[in-house]
Amino acid sequence: MTRETRDRVWDAVPLRAAEQDGERPAGEGHPLDLSHLDAATEAQVVARLLSRDFDAWSEAASRVGHCAKPIRLHGSSQTVDTATGEVLSSFSSSDSPLGVLHVRCGNRRAADCPSCSRVYAADTFHLIRAGVVGGKGVPAQVSESPMVFATLTAPSFGPVHGTRNGRRCRPYRAKDDADRCVHGRSTVCHATHTDGDPLLGQPLCGDCYDYPSHLVWQWWAPELWRRFTITLRRALARMLGIGPHRLAKIATIEFAKVAEYQLRGLVHFHALVRVDGNTSDEGSRAPAPAGITAALLSSAIETAAASVWFDAPPLFGGDLARRLRFGSQVDARPVRDAHRTDDPEQQLEAEQVAGYLAKYATKSAADSTDTASPHLHRLRATLAETVARQQLEVAATDQALAEHPYALLGKWAHMLGFRGHFSSKSRRYSVTLGRLRRARVRFQRRLAAAKVDGRTLEARDLEDLLEDEDTETTLVVGHWTYAGSGWDTDGDAELAKAAAARAREYAQERAAQRTEEVQLREAD
Numbered sequence: 148m149t150r151e152t153r154d155r156v157w158d159a160v161p162l163r164a165a166e167q168d169g170e171r172p173a174g175e176g177h178p179l180d181l182s183h184l185d186a187a188t189e190a191q192v193v194a195r196l197l198s199r200d201f202d203a204w205s206e207a208a209s210r211v212g213h214c215a216k217p218i219r220l221h222g223s224s225q226t227v228d229t230a231t232g233e234v235l236s237s238f239s240s241s242d243s244p245l246g247v248l249h250v251r252c253g254n255r256r257a258a259d260c261p262s263c264s265r266v267y268a269a270d271t272f273h274l275i276r277a278g279v280v281g282g283k284g285v286p287a288q289v290s291e292s293p294m295v296f297a298t299l300t301a302p303s304f305g306p307v308h309g310t311r312n313g314r315r316c317r318p319y320r321a322k323d324d325a326d327r328c329v330h331g332r333s334t335v336c337h338a339t340h341t342d343g344d345p346l347l348g349q350p351l352c353g354d355c356y357d358y359p360s361h362l363v364w365q366w367w368a369p370e371l372w373r374r375f376t377i378t379l380r381r382a383l384a385r386m387l388g389i390g391p392h393r394l395a396k397i398a399t400i401e402f403a404k405v406a407e408y409q410l411r412g413l414v415h416f417h418a419l420v421r422v423d424g425n426t427s428d429e430g431s432r433a434p435a436p437a438g439i440t441a442a443l444l445s446s447a448i449e450t451a452a453a454s455v456w457f458d459a460p461p462l463f464g465g466d467l468a469r470r471l472r473f474g475s476q477v478d479a480r481p482v483r484d485a486h487r488t489d490d491p492e493q494q495l496e497a498e499q500v501a502g503y504l505a506k507y508a509t510k511s512a513a514d515s516t517d518t519a520s521p522h523l524h525r526l527r528a529t530l531a532e533t534v535a536r537q538q539l540e541v542a543a544t545d546q547a548l549a550e551h552p553y554a555l556l557g558k559w560a561h562m563l564g565f566r567g568h569f570s571s572k573s574r575r576y577s578v579t580l581g582r583l584r585r586a587r588v589r590f591q592r593r594l595a596a597a598k599v600d601g602r603t604l605e606a607r608d609l610e611d612l613l614e615d616e617d618t619e620t621t622l623v624v625g626h627w628t629y630a631g632s633g634w635d636t637d638g639d640a641e642l643a644k645a646a647a648a649r650a651r652e653y654a655q656e657r658a659a660q661r662t663e664e665v666q667l668r669e670a671d
């Protein structure tokens with residue numbers, strides 16, 4: 148153990164000499180990147196590396212996968228055999244060298260915890276993938292159901308600068324526009340913007356941009372989505388020439404969706420939409436009715452997205468009511484029977500799509516939108532103004548704030564007014580995240596038990612990980628109290644983050660190596 152830990156310390160020390168020589172650090176060493184730290188934090192890191200309880204800390208950190216902000220718990224638990232009542236093992240936080248149990252923070256956002264967000268992304272990937280190809284308790288028949296990848300966008304609230312796939316930004320003015328807006332700003336932009344350009348997502352004129360409507364749309368986006376799913380069922384039924392009730396008898400529409408922020412601070416919805424045949428009472432799924440093809444589903448999605456609307460209440464007295472819709476850029480592409488291709492017009496491969504969705508799910512407003520952006524600054528200011536105005540209004544009218552349709556707007560300011568779920572799915576789309584998480588806990592427990600017995604885990608030990616939880620024969624009984632969140636110092640947190648980043652690099656390198664090996668083998 149000590150030897151291993153010493154090796155870890157060695158690996159943890161950045162190989163500055165190698166970097167100075169302009170060489171890439173050796174793959175074996177994977178030095179931690181701690182170059183961005185300020186002097187105080189760096190001193191804390193060094194103190195940790197040299198501290199007497201470094202072994203214990205390093206153990207604790209690796210046990211939570213180098214979570215950046217673990218939850219600290221005090222207490223104890225016992226594992227009990229449910230059949231015999233025998234106590235199989237017990238654990239108390241006071242027995243552990245640091246005197247506290249660390250648990251992963253489980254944060255979805257990469258900016259908050261790189262390690263936990265990776266676990267979340269991986270689980271989301273498996274969840275979405277299982278809904279595409281089956282597995283993990285999802286019947287294999289779903290892989291024969293027609294499936295479409297759809298992107299629903301927000302409408303325009305004023306022209307913004309964009310990359311336009313390498314074409315010029317806005318070389319022509321819109322039909323009714325003058326060359327300059329009422330504020331004297333040009334309505335055209337001849338530039339070709341590339342990624343990273345700070346102008347991207349900024350309005351051509353911030354005074355013309357409709358910030359209140361932007362805010363209202365974002366706030367009601369989850370309601371628009373809900374209405375879209377209802378409208379989609381009706382649209383599909385109409386195309387098949389049957390009533391919605393008849394459709395419900397022969398098929399169900401399942402979906403997995405994630406929200407992604409665009410540079411202009413509005414969310415997009417990306418969704419996988421699948422049509423299954425109905426589930427029988429015995430739980431087996433019939434194939435989707437032959438008349439429902441991916442092409443038909445795509446056009447039903449386009450029709451539904453174009454026709455759905457919602458009349459939003461005014462933000463405050465004297466404000467206008469707005470009819471909200473999705474943007475006109477609806478993209479709905481068949482996924483099924485796909486093969487990998489670089490042509491975006493071609494069908495998309497299932498794995499690729501699951502990967503996209505999982506990636507979007509870990510982004511947040513903070514990850515994907517620049518805090519220095521004048522546009523987002525103005526959006527936040529509009530939000531704050533609206534909230535202040537509401538409070539004055541509520542105070543003046545005796546109306547309970549909770550009854551105000553925008554009562555919670557202020558609480559979602561950090562999300563730029565988006566209150567929906569980042570990733571969500573219909574109940575029968577796939578396995579749930581909770582089930583995947585519980586399976587992982589069972590895996591850890593079996594791994595620990597195998598270690599104690601001095602044996603290695605075999606495939607058959609893991610076959611039933613996702614099986615019905617009722618078959619579980621042990622029960623963990625415990626009493627835990629919350630002692631706080633996070634590591635003791637910023638230095639510890641940075642060390643954990645750096646270790647998580649290194650683990651990721653290492654995993655990616657290994658994955659690349661494996662791919663290469665497979666390719667070499669195939670070439671032989």
Ligand SMILES: [Zn+2]
Nearest residue numbers: 214252260263
């Ligand atoms: Zn974490």
Ligand SMILES: [Zn+2]
Nearest residue numbers: 308309316336
């Ligand atoms: Zn531009």
Ligand SMILES: [Zn+2]
Nearest residue numbers: 328330352355
């Ligand atoms: Zn203007």
